[in-house]
Structure formats: C-alpha cells, structure tokens
Amino acid sequence: MQMEIVPCRSCPLRTLKTFAPNSDAELTFIQGLKKQEINLGAGAQILPEGGRTGELFTLLFGMAFRYRTLRDGRRQILNFLFPGDLIGLQEQIAVNSPHGVEALTDVKLCAFAGDNLWELYRKHPQLGYDITWLAAHEEHIVDDNMLSVGRRTAIERIAMLLIHMFKRAEQSGLSKDGSAPFPINQQHIADALGLSLVHTNKTLRKLERMGLHKVENSRLRLVKPAVLQRMADYFAMPLRARPLI
Amino acid sequence: MQMEIVPCRSCPLRTLKTFAPNSDAELTFIQGLKKQEINLGAGAQILPEGGRTGELFTLLFGMAFRYRTLRDGRRQILNFLFPGDLIGLQEQIAVNSPHGVEALTDVKLCAFAGDNLWELYRKHPQLGYDITWLAAHEEHIVDDNMLSVGRRTAIERIAMLLIHMFKRAEQSGLSKDGSAPFPINQQHIADALGLSLVHTNKTLRKLERMGLHKVENSRLRLVKPAVLQRMADYFAMPLRARPLI
DNA sequence: CGGGAAGTTGACGGGTCTCAATGGCCGTGG
DNA sequence: CCACGGCCATTGAGACCCGTCAACTTCCCG
Secondary structure, three states, X not given: OOXXXXXXXXXXXXXXOOEOOOOHHHHHHHHHHEEEEEEEOXXXXXXXXXXXXXXXXXXXXXXXXEEEEOOOOOXXXXXXXXXXXXXXXXXXXXXXXXXXXXXOOOEEEEEEEHHHHHHHHHHOHXXXXXXXXXXXXXXXXXXXXXXXXXXXXXXXXXHHHHHHHHHHHHHOOXXXXXXXXXXXXXXXXXXXXXXOHHHHHHHXXXXXXXXXXXXXXXXXXXXXXXXXXXXXXXXXOOEOOEOOX | OOOOOXXXXXXXXXXXXXEOOOOXXXXXXXXXXXXXXXXXXXXXXXXXXXXXXXXXXXXXXXXXXXXXXXXXXXXXXXXXXXXXXXXXXXXXXXXXOOOEEEEOOOEEEEEEEHHHHHHHHHHOXXXXXXXXXXXXXXXXXXXXXXXXXXXXXXXXXXXXXXHHHHHHHHHOOOOEOOEEXXXXXXXXXXXXXXXXXXXXXXXXXXXXXXXXXXXXXXXXXXXXXXXXXXXXXXXXXXXXXXXXX
C-alpha cells in the first residue's frame, strides 16, 4: 500500500475543475500542515465511533462513509465520502468522535494534526473560510439524505441514492465512459436509506428490471437518468467551486 | 413586536454558562457586524426554501426549525433551532437557500450582512473558528436525527425527540421548574421524525399513558427521563462551551 | 354561536420487515 | 483440481408496523 508522498502543489485532485485554486502561499502553508500520507485498505476504520484520534484528514483517493450505530447494532450511514472531503472535523468540537468513518475502497489520506487547525485560521483566514464551506457542504448532503430517509418511499430513496452517487463520482473525476465506481453492497445501501436488506434488494431489482440503471463489476451506469430524476424528485443546486485543503 | 436594540455586550444570552465568553475586541467587532434586530411572529418564514436573502442571522430569542419539502408537499424537518443558533450559513455556499427556516414562536433575530463574513474571518480568526464550530455542531444534530429517522422505531424516535428537545431547551436557559417550552404540534413532530400524523399521535399518547412524560400548556415535562433514555438508547456527548456570534 | 386548527380514535390496507432458503462467486486449503 | 466456507445477492411467505381514510372531539378565538 505504501506509495511516495505527493506534494500538495501537484496533487492530482487540483487538476479537476471541481476544485477552486489556491494561492501559492496557501499551498505552501497547506504543505506545511501535512503530517503524513496514510494508505488504508478497504474496510479499514478511519475514525473509530466513539473514539478519539485528534487528527484531521483529507480524503485524497478512494471512497468512505460516515456512520453511527445503536447499541444493538442497527447502523445508519450518514453520508458517503469522496476525494476532497474532510474527515474528522466534528471530532474537533467534541471530546469523542460522534461517528465512525470506514473505508469503502483502498484509500489514501492526507493527515493533519488537529491542533494545527487554529494556526490555519490565524495565518490563512481564507482557508478557515474554506473549512467552514466544507462543513456546511457536508451538512447539506446530510440534509439531502435526511429528506430521503424521512419522506421518500423506498423506490424514490434508491433512485435518489443512485443519482446522488453518480453525480458525486462525476464531480470527483471518478466516472468514465458514463459509468461511476460503485464500491458498496446492498447492506450499505440499506443502512444509508433506513431500509432492510431484503427490501433494498427487491426495490433495486425492480429499478433494474425497469431498465433505469445497471450495476456491473462494481460500477454504476444510469441508463435513464431523466426517469430516475423525475421519480426521485431530484433537484441539484448550483454550487461554487469547492475548496480543497 | 418592535423592541429596543440590545447591544451585544449585554446580550442576555451571554449570561448563560452554555456560551463561551468573547474578548472585548471581538464583542466590539460583532457589534459592528450587526445590521439590525428583527422581530418576527410565530409561523413567519425566516428563510424561504429555494430563495435568497444573502443575510446571516443569529437567533436571539424564541425557537424555529429548518425544513425541506418535496414538490408534492411532503415535508421533512431537519432540526430545531434554539437561541444562539446561526441561521443562513448554508446559503453562503449555494446560490439559493437549500432549506427553509420557519419561526415556531415569536422570534428575535440578529441580522448580519452575509458579505461581511469574509471580513470576520480576516480580522478575527477566532470568530471564524467559532462559525465552523457552529456549523459542525449543527451537522452533529442532524446526524443524530438521521440516526433516529433511519434506524429507530416510532416509539424510540418520539422518546428521543422528547429528550433532545428538553436538553436543548435546558442548555438554552429556557426550562424552569423542570419543564421546557414545547411550541410544536404533532404535525411538527411527525415531520421531524418521518412519521405520519396519526401514528405520531398514537405513539405520543402511548408514552404519556405510560407516565413517561407530560405536555401541558405547550410545555414539556419528562416524568421518567431515565426510562425514556433507555428506551431511546440516548447518549449525550460532552461538548465545549459553545460560541455565540 | 360559528368556524377553524389541533388532537384523538377506530378500521383497514399496504409498504416494509423478518424469517428462511437457495444460488453464485471466489479465495483457501486439502 | 476440487471441496469447502464465507460473503453477497436473490426470492418467497407471512407478519407487523405504520400509513391512509374517516369521523369525532376539544379548544380557542372571533
């Protein structure tokens, strides 16, 4: 899993138009914050639920998800994480991490010491603003999921999840030839949508039989995106270019 | 509804131990940001869903809620807002407000011009950090609700909501004599928990008949908080004193 | 006294859950 | 090379939680 460390300046993510450019001074500073690069395998716990690491990560490569569980094991996936997403911000405000983060694929993380965060705000206010932006953006995604889980029917929820995963992968430069990586199983989908595994399977198959999407080799293809969007009452908001720390 | 404007320095909220103190310079700066004080009646739209005001508010007095709706009218309440909560931060990252905010009681708002936000980060990085804290904290609350809506049963959800509302009111200095303001009707509860109105009513009555709580005169009293907490698998995280902008 | 909003209750139907069994795929070890 | 086990996907049957429909009451306020 070990690979040479990439300088922030030539981070491959920065070539994507999804991300806003940073000044030279900012890049130098970010590089200074970077403590190490961490590679983990699929299934690894990036943050333990209820634990504490004090570290802050940026996901550089791969996918992951945030989750919480009840004592009897029921699990709720809060949102999925894509390259460029920040991990561990909520830990900064609480004594313990309120949620766990688990890798879906092999991942590469950029690790910062959490106690450097204050220095960032002081020396580079723009980067502070960017972190707020990322926090607000993640909340927006959770809001989206909340609307699904609370008020959409099972078939609408699944349609929504398919669209959402596809769009996010596209924005992260992960899709090609009209298909996006889809490294999750039906249990993940069920836990993200507040459904049972069995009902998730049946609903997913129904959509597939209707010819709206296809999953092959852990890749997702939206065959009739317009129908899916109508079904899910999907509406995307235009966003600023997102910051990358 | 009009009342005289309170200087931030003598804001009654600042006497609560819930909130972290600010330096003199910060208070002066915050006072400078303050554009006006706005009073609205119960039921007023503070932020229109899908609209745009560009303003940022702090809720000084009263309660409100954030929500999103589907085109056919299904509504999901994302979280409830208490004094000290920031309103409109997500608007800063998007072209339009992704959610609506509605007043539950008569409210008093402290209005800032949204485009001053950048100045705040530049001149008072600590306040920038505080805003990130508030954003992360609100996300944590939405995470909590997400776990309820996705994975708790109806009775567990309602127990959770009762505990949560009570604790939040306590922290905001709103409770007295062991009872907290409860300015919401059963439709609000249903929309917050992803339940139907009828089922919410039946479940709420069941808890009341079990003698676990009481609602009288729009005030909530937890009669057997320990039982409710066990029922809901409730666990509160210790937090830093929260910032107040 | 009238009317509307909110709460309450019963009956019924259905969407979703649970239980259970089967098959495919794949890595491992004999 | 094949047997085996484990993970995942799939499917059917039946139960139950929760939604919908509808009627009625209570409360408040004009």
